[in-house]
Amino acid sequence: MTDETILAEFRAxxxxxEGHFLLSSGRHSAHYLxxxxxLMDAERAGxxxxxxxQRLPRELRSRIDMVVSPAMGGLIIGHEIGRALEKGAIFxxxxxxxxxxxxxxxxxxxQKVLMVExxxxxxxxSREAIAAVAREGGEVIAEAALVDRSNGSVDLGVPFYPLxxxxxxxxxxxxxxxxxxxxxxxxxxxxx
Numbered sequence: 001m002t003d004e005t006i007l008a009e010f011r012a013x014x015x016x017x018e019g020h021f022l023l024s025s026g027r028h029s030a031h032y033l034x035x036x037x038x039l040m041d042a043e044r045a046g047x048x049x050x051x052x053x054q055r056l057p058r059e060l061r062s063r064i065d066m067v068v069s070p071a072m073g074g075l076i077i078g079h080e081i082g083r084a085l086e087k088g089a090i091f092x093x094x095x096x097x098x099x100x101x102x103x104x105x106x107x108x109x110x111q112k113v114l115m116v117e118x119x120x121x122x123x124x125x126s127r128e129a130i131a132a133v134a135r136e137g138g139e140v141i142a143e144a145a146l147v148d149r150s151n152g153s154v155d156l157g158v159p160f161y162p163l164x165x166x167x168x169x170x171x172x173x174x175x176x177x178x179x180x181x182x183x184x185x186x187x188x189x190x191x192x
Contacts, residue, residue, distance in 0.1 A: 001051040006164045009048065013038045020183035024073075025122040027170035030180055032188055033147055035118035039076040049080030052144050052163040056114075060142055060159070061085060065111045068092060068138070070099060070129040073118040077146055081116045089116075092132050099132035107138035115143040120162065121170060123154040130156065 010016045015037035021029050039045040053061070067089040069078025075091050082089025090105040107113065113133050117126055120143075130140045140158050148154065148162035149170070171177065 001047070001163075003164055006048070006051070009044055010038050013041065013044065017188070020180050020185045022185050022187040023121055023170065025124055025170070027121065027172060028176045028180065028185070029168055029170045030183075031166075031168040032186075033119055033149075033166070034188060035073060035077070035146055038146075039080075039118075045076055045080045046083070048146060048163065049077060049084045052077075052146065052161070053081060053084040055161045055163060056142070056144060060114075063112050063141060064114045066090065066107060066113050066138065067116055068107075068113050068129070068133055068140075069116040070094075070125055073125075074116050074129075077118055078116040081114065081144060085114070087114075092129050099129050101132070101136050107133065107136045109137045111138045113138045113140045115140045115156075115158070117143065117145040119147045119149055120145045120154055120156075120160070121149040123150065123156050126154075126156050130158065 015034045017032040017034055021032040023029055064085060064087055067078050067082040067087050069075055069091050071091045071093045079089045092099040093102050115129055120126055126143055133140050142159040143156050144161045146163050148165045151167045
């Protein structure tokens with residue numbers, strides 16, 4: 001899939017939103033990618049997952065034992081990546097603000113994990129999820145995501161493979177441009 005084909009999938013599902021958004025990272029943006037909308041169609045989710053798996057080096061794919069994703073955003077794409085790789089897919093939750101495996105999910109000591117996210121902006125959630133996998137005994141060997149919003153600057157401490165790089169500007173709370181500040185803010189992400 002080309003970048004334009006991928007963006008067409010987002011547009012067709014009305015997942016590319018414009019307005020004033022407070023991102024999970026705490027930054028502000030005039031654009032938001034509502035990945036839940038692009039993934040609500042199972043066929044589309046499968047196509048995107050297969051395209052993302054094709055971006056992973058073959059040697060890396062052969063080392064993956066388990067796919068792990070943070071809930072909520074990474075849950076659907078993580079499941080579809082697991083299906084495409086023919087590997088198990090589990091997810092982390094943060095009922096107390098810290099990621100944990102629940103629902104009887106567990107990792108064997110040293111199990112090689114592919115972390116899967118929907119969107120990465122600052123990498124904060126990803127780094128927290130990677131740390132949780134280490135606490136649970138697994139080893140994250142790479143991360144894959146539908147979208148990299150970091151402008152290529154994110155450092156997750158592991159190789160990172162996004163399907164799409166999007167460079168929409170984001171702003172700190174005290175740096176929001178007046179034209180954006182004039183629009184009521186919406187917080188569509190999964191963090192309370």
